[in-house]
Amino acid sequence: METVYLDNSSTTKIDDLVIETMKPFLSEKYGNASSIHALGIEAKKVLEDSRKIIADSINADLGEIIFTSSGTESNNLALKGIAFANKEKGNHLITTKIEHKSILETCKWLETQGFEITYLNVDSEGFIDIDELKKAITGKTILVSVIHGNNEIGTIQDLSVIGEICRARGIYFHTDTCQSFTKTELDVEKQNLDLVSLNSHKIHGPKGVGALYIKKGIKIDSLLHGGGQESGIRSGTEDIHGIVGFAEAVKLADEKYIDLMAELRDKLIDGILKIPGSRLNGAMGRERLCNNVNVSFRKVEGEAICGLLDEEGICGSTGSACAEKTLDPSHVLSALGLTHEDSNGSLRLTLSRFTTREDVDFVVSVLPGMINKLREMSPL
Numbered sequence: 001m002e003t004v005y006l007d008n009s010s011t012t013k014i015d016d017l018v019i020e021t022m023k024p025f026l027s028e029k030y031g032n033a034s035s036i037h038a039l040g041i042e043a044k045k046v047l048e049d050s051r052k053i054i055a056d057s058i059n060a061d062l063g064e065i066i067f068t069s070s071g072t073e074s075n076n077l078a079l080k081g082i083a084f085a086n087k088e089k090g091n092h093l094i095t096t097k098i099e100h101k102s103i104l105e106t107c108k109w110l111e112t113q114g115f116e117i118t119y120l121n122v123d124s125e126g127f128i129d130i131d132e133l134k135k136a137i138t139g140k141t142i143l144v145s146v147i148h149g150n151n152e153i154g155t156i157q158d159l160s161v162i163g164e165i166c167r168a169r170g171i172y173f174h175t176d177t178c179q180s181f182t183k184t185e186l187d188v189e190k191q192n193l194d195l196v197s198l199n200s201h202k203i204h205g206p207k208g209v210g211a212l213y214i215k216k217g218i219k220i221d222s223l224l225h226g227g228g229q230e231s232g233i234r235s236g237t238e239d240i241h242g243i244v245g246f247a248e249a250v251k252l253a254d255e256k257y258i259d260l261m262a263e264l265r266d267k268l269i270d271g272i273l274k275i276p277g278s279r280l281n282g283a284m285g286r287e288r289l290c291n292n293v294n295v296s297f298r299k300v301e302g303e304a305i306c307g308l309l310d311e312e313g314i315c316g317s318t319g320s321a322c323a324e325k326t327l328d329p330s331h332v333l334s335a336l337g338l339t340h341e342d343s344n345g346s347l348r349l350t351l352s353r354f355t356t357r358e359d360v361d362f363v364v365s366v367l368p369g370m371i372n373k374l375r376e377m378s379p380l
């Protein structure tokens with residue numbers, strides 16, 4: 001049975017070319033970028049070349065990219081690092097109710113350290129209200145952190161507008177772009193961004209590698225202390241093979257894939273919405289990530305749908321309470337105003353540039369039967 005992989009927001013297949021580029025740095029080119037001999041100098045060169053590729057891709061300067069171990073670490077570094085380095089300016093941060101857990105759990109922890117956090121609401125499509133943001137800003141606000149493309153529902157926030165407001169008020173603006181990076185426009189100058197979290201494994205690169213863009217001149221505290229790597233901000237010997245793979249993945253991410261994915265996304269959405277009792281979660285068109293489909297089915301449990309899909313070799317995911325391993329369904333779907341029943345009946349299918357028309361046709365052909373079968377069995 002062939003695998004139809006539609007869980008690309010969880011992680012992606014590593015591109016074969018990325019693997020080939022990484023291989024020498026796992027074997028003969030094993031130098032430490034801090035060493036002063038030939039192997040070390042070679043590692044340092046490739047480290048800086050990789051940094052340049054990633055910096056260029058978001059219109060940043062070389063010295064503004066710090067490598068980390070993940071999107072999670074980048075988000076932690078951005079929030080904790082800015083909060084503690086700017087304590088004398090204020091203790092208030094603003095974020096949204098639909099952030100990834102690596103932001104929300106960091107915010108919860110910051111609350112225990114004396115910081116105050118405002119969690120902005122979103123509308124039924126997942127957009128924040130710009131007036132609510134403006135009203136939330138106080139004289140003590142030091143940072144606004146808003147996710148760019150949402151990992152569950154695909155809604156893309158307008159970074160430029162938020163960035164302009166923050167810049168005018170002298171407040172730092174951080175955005176988590178782990179899902180949107182290479183899938184929609186990202187330009188730190190045009191969009192007034194101060195801190196940007198990136199990672200590699202969502203764009204066909206290796207797991208365990210991330211980066212944080214920090215605008216030149218911004219004071220930030222470190223989470224990791226040690227040998228002073230990464231401009232003293234993130235100590236620890238750099239993961240050269242991972243970073244090389246990350247940079248290669250960025251090089252391979254061509255803009256042409258955005259429209260191709262969006263076309264297949266819309267074909268999948270149109271096919272699925274023909275099923276009675278289904279609804280799309282999140283925004284439409286260009287304000288939705290080109291690879292995201294999130295649909296709720298009435299009177300069906302999302303985890304059961306994923307189980308039946310899996311039997312056919314189709315990998316998907318759900319925001320149902322069972323899958324979240326808690327009593328509560330997805331915090332993102334709840335923030336949109338979905339009932340528990342609709343959240344529990346959600347299915348997320350996320351595409352990549354490797355997704356084919358045949359993959360989409362296959363899902364659209366088998367899904368209606370699965371939903372019917374589950375509804376016939378349902379006590380609801």
Ligand SMILES: Cc1ncc(COP(=O)(O)O)c(C=O)c1O
Binds near residue numbers: 009151
């Ligand atoms: C929006 C978003 N932020 C952060 C992360 C965490 O990234 P990582 O898996 O590299 O820690 C993810 C991963 O699921 C994500 O989707």
